[in-house]
Amino acid sequence: MARIVILTGAGISAESGLGTFRDKGGVWTQYDLAEVATPEGFAADPAKVHNFYNMRRANAAQAVPNAAHHALARLEAAMGDDLRIVTQNVDGLHEAAGSTRVWHMHGRLNRARCAACGATWDAPAVMATDDPCPTCAAPATRPDIVWFGEMPMYMDQIWDVLRGAELFVSIGTSGQVYPAAAFVQDADRAGAHTLELNLEASAVTSDFAEVRQGAATEIVPAWVDEELVRRGF
């Protein structure tokens, strides 16, 4: 059972050069999320949606993990099963830094999914709807991404670890998308200490017992170093 549960958002990958969604110049200031991040948008124009994710997949493939991702991997190396990362991010930077206990609740850019049978497989660099499913051969390929209006992944496991958490840490998220934005309340109800590490106040900052503000590459390694000393590592 994880004693430390960490939620991450786009802000942890910002200093790796991947855009956030709602900051100035963010992804949703450049694209209409209804067109590229909803089942309706995909049904209306699958090629537009594939182009959007092909571009994001190419950007993510060029990005490298930053000091914040590496710090969380160091924490996992010490904590093992007592640490769980729940990420809203669809990039693979936690894994690239060495983290293994990661649940991608909004899916992953580097996976494809069959809209007909649900099979998933490693995404090609350029994905198209007509790519035949390797399991059922249907030409029904979509990004393995959770769109608005769809159920996030791993929710049963996430509620379970939140119930047993001693410490809940939120890193780099604006707290505007549910159910992730309510995790702090669930952790608080379970008696966990709650800590927000973010560049600025989020929509749920007031729900946290402790708040530290700054760039993830500065405040996350500093917090991890403190936590390792506090736990005697």
Ligand code: APR
């Ligand atoms: N260090 C720390 N925090 C940062 C940094 C940084 N260098 N840069 C930006 N931030 C913070 C911003 O202040 C903001 O609060 O990261 C947060 C990013 O918020 P969003 O752009 O809303 O991204 P996120 O919270 O991850 O969005 C949640 O919305 O569109 C959906 O599925 C998508 O997973 C995404 C979800």
